[in-house]
Amino acid sequence: MAGALRKPQLRAAALVLPLSAFILATFVAPLVTMLTRSVYDPMVADTLPETLALLHDWDGQSTPSEAVFETASREMVRAREDRSLGRVATRVNRVESGLRSVIMKSARRLHRVKEVDSWREAMISIEPEWGEAKTWRAIQRAGERITTRHYLHALDLQRDADGSIVLQPPQRRVYLPLLKRTLAVSLGITVLCLLLGYPLAYLIAHAPPRRANLLLLLVLVPFWTSLLVRTTSWIVLLQTEGVVNDTLVALGLIADENRISMIYNMTGTVVAMTHVLLPFMVLPVYSVMRTIPPLYMSAAASLGASFPQAFRRVYWPQTLPGVGAGSLLVFILSIGYYITPALVGGQSGQLISNMIAYHMQQSLNWGLAAALGSILLGCVVALYLLYDRVVGIDRMRLG
Amino acid sequence: MTKYRFKDRITPSAGAVAIFSLAALSWSQNALGAESVTAVSWGGSYARACTKAIHEPFTAETGIEVRMEDYNGGLAQIRAQVETGNVHWDVVDLEMADAVLGCDEGLLEPIDAAHLPPGPDGTPAEEDFFPETLTECGIGVVYYSTIYAYNEEKFSGSKPATIGDFFDLEKFPGRRGMRRTPVVNLEFALMADGVPMKQVYATLDTPEGVDRAFRKLDTIKEQIIWWEAGAQPPQMLADGEVVMSTAYNGRIFNAQILEKQPFVVVWDGQVLDWGQTGIVAGTRNLEAARKFVAFGARTESMAAIGRYISYSPVRRSGTALISTHLETGVDMKPHMPTTPANVARALHSDWEWWSDHSDEMNERFSAWLAR
Numbered sequence: 001m002a003g004a005l006r007k008p009q010l011r012a013a014a015l016v017l018p019l020s021a022f023i024l025a026t027f028v029a030p031l032v033t034m035l036t037r038s039v040y041d042p043m044v045a046d047t048l049p050e051t052l053a054l055l056h057d058w059d060g061q062s063t064p065s066e067a068v069f070e071t072a073s074r075e076m077v078r079a080r081e082d083r084s085l086g087r088v089a090t091r092v093n094r095v096e097s098g099l100r101s102v103i104m105k106s107a108r109r110l111h112r113v114k115e116v117d118s119w120r121e122a123m124i125s126i127e128p129e130w131g132e133a134k135t136w137r138a139i140q141r142a143g144e145r146i147t148t149r150h151y152l153h154a155l156d157l158q159r160d161a162d163g164s165i166v167l168q169p170p171q172r173r174v175y176l177p178l179l180k181r182t183l184a185v186s187l188g189i190t191v192l193c194l195l196l197g198y199p200l201a202y203l204i205a206h207a208p209p210r211r212a213n214l215l216l217l218l219v220l221v222p223f224w225t226s227l228l229v230r231t232t233s234w235i236v237l238l239q240t241e242g243v244v245n246d247t248l249v250a251l252g253l254i255a256d257e258n259r260i261s262m263i264y265n266m267t268g269t270v271v272a273m274t275h276v277l278l279p280f281m282v283l284p285v286y287s288v289m290r291t292i293p294p295l296y297m298s299a300a301a302s303l304g305a306s307f308p309q310a311f312r313r314v315y316w317p318q319t320l321p322g323v324g325a326g327s328l329l330v331f332i333l334s335i336g337y338y339i340t341p342a343l344v345g346g347q348s349g350q351l352i353s354n355m356i357a358y359h360m361q362q363s364l365n366w367g368l369a370a371a372l373g374s375i376l377l378g379c380v381v382a383l384y385l386l387y388d389r390v391v392g393i394d395r396m397r398l399g
Numbered sequence: 400m401t402k403y404r405f406k407d408r409i410t411p412s413a414g415a416v417a418i419f420s421l422a423a424l425s426w427s428q429n430a431l432g433a434e435s436v437t438a439v440s441w442g443g444s445y446a447r448a449c450t451k452a453i454h455e456p457f458t459a460e461t462g463i464e465v466r467m468e469d470y471n472g473g474l475a476q477i478r479a480q481v482e483t484g485n486v487h488w489d490v491v492d493l494e495m496a497d498a499v500l501g502c503d504e505g506l507l508e509p510i511d512a513a514h515l516p517p518g519p520d521g522t523p524a525e526e527d528f529f530p531e532t533l534t535e536c537g538i539g540v541v542y543y544s545t546i547y548a549y550n551e552e553k554f555s556g557s558k559p560a561t562i563g564d565f566f567d568l569e570k571f572p573g574r575r576g577m578r579r580t581p582v583v584n585l586e587f588a589l590m591a592d593g594v595p596m597k598q599v600y601a602t603l604d605t606p607e608g609v610d611r612a613f614r615k616l617d618t619i620k621e622q623i624i625w626w627e628a629g630a631q632p633p634q635m636l637a638d639g640e641v642v643m644s645t646a647y648n649g650r651i652f653n654a655q656i657l658e659k660q661p662f663v664v665v666w667d668g669q670v671l672d673w674g675q676t677g678i679v680a681g682t683r684n685l686e687a688a689r690k691f692v693a694f695g696a697r698t699e700s701m702a703a704i705g706r707y708i709s710y711s712p713v714r715r716s717g718t719a720l721i722s723t724h725l726e727t728g729v730d731m732k733p734h735m736p737t738t739p740a741n742v743a744r745a746l747h748s749d750w751e752w753w754s755d756h757s758d759e760m761n762e763r764f765s766a767w768l769a770r
Contacts, residue, residue: 086503
């Protein structure tokens, strides 16, 4: 019996094998690599192993011993020769700005030094920073193979001199305000999509079949249209010299020199994203509404409920699984949205994903980008769990 | 965080096209034996000057074809090419800090200064180049400066004359253009806030100094329109989109001389810098690239650039060769950033400070922009 069952099971497994392999190679593997990058960085540890071993016994406050200086100078000169020192300096510099030139300049000079009485004095005379404990602490921190520094950085936290974790001063906070803004904007877009999408879904669900099909098509056509085309259409509509402003000026509602800036700011981001994400709200809500038998509403009416009453007590609760699914979908999609804010967000309409893109493409601080990405992923997972706890994920219906 | 550019989005397809064309290219190279280098520079009138002054004579002398590409600075594209092993840029014009960073990280080929052509009087290149303009992987090209210029028609009464005036919205109302980067802008802000030139970088070295610079930028933030490519400021000034803008001095010069635009350059507080040429590590055309760089390092080549655009040679022997604009006959000296009267009011850009602090400042700048 077991043997007879195993064969079809194996065949089924073989059929999904290509898909599993595909997901593993294109989704799971890169995800794991990125998550690893956010906590694991062996570059400095591999380049200056002996220095870091010696620093292990250092008290963290005084000037390190002569042996540390001697080893550090030897390892730095060697790393300079095989051209890995630049990348080490970049990493140390991210912990403590200003140390890049200290390291590079010292290595360049030490390269020529063959014999000295005291490496400590030699290095301090090249760059006085070598006499300071914080320089060595920065090297120690950059030398952590497994590190939390990217996460601290991504949450605007820093370590102070005695190693405790504190918040950055307000003017230097970058990511927390952006994360808060991203969450707030995503919430706003979700609410907007619900307000706009729910009546539309209701209309489609209750229209005669032919009109319903037409309406559904009108929802789906933008959904099938390229994201870039839709976003750039908003630019055409909303820009200062755009259709909307031209119309307002032509109608005499606003003066030519007072054209409203509706794009390249937060308004642009919210408008374009709401439009782009609207189908993700309409479709689940619509498909849930379609399964609600019209009899329920008639029954409520026949029992004397007014339409608002019947709607509130009979109809709305039954659409909640669709509303939940649509809201969760829209919120999760907007948290990580990148292209639309990048195109129409200007300065003030940028979200956290644009900062991730910046660190991936421009500053090339992949560790930090990975940490920011992981935090976003964490937000989504937390939200999912919260939803499961409050509503129950088995109640969610996508159609 | 950077402004979205269409170029970035079409990268995959552009990449595919690049791969195919590269394949086609290497095949045709083998078949025809024609050598070529891809030179990447800043576009617009500067690229035009380089084409006329260096690329065309270089091709005439060596038979090596020069292909041009434009970019807006930074190491990101070079790093991507080197790390993926798909190098299709050969020679790149770089900002000083990037030339040093790129060298330290192995993205650029070291260039032996001993092989560079000597000056016309036989002075070895190492002595003929001005200090700091030769680095391990970078060869100085020309001095340029970031100045601010205004459109004369926009101010009927008193005209802007100092760097402080750029930040004075009461005396000189109107929108201003600035490059979307902290580089130079922080220096401008501090100088306008009354920090003496000699103490600008010492001030920036303290957290309070950086705060002060950002506070000063805050005072005009609402009125700033940000530009990215060097060709934008003259355009913005001509369109009346801004009344004044920071800009590379050569771009304004070209608009003044060739297009007869009513622009005026304010030399006070100009930030003087020099471009570097570097060879991308792992290029397939290393020999051609070396020849190209050596050709560009000749005093005559640098001086030739200075006959198309107001950037001056980084070799001592080049100073005497500054003459007139080739197309109009205008005397170039008053337009050069290094002319004594102009350089007296110049801040020398501290590339080392920027190589240390660009990560931190870029992050802070992005946060400030988004606020």
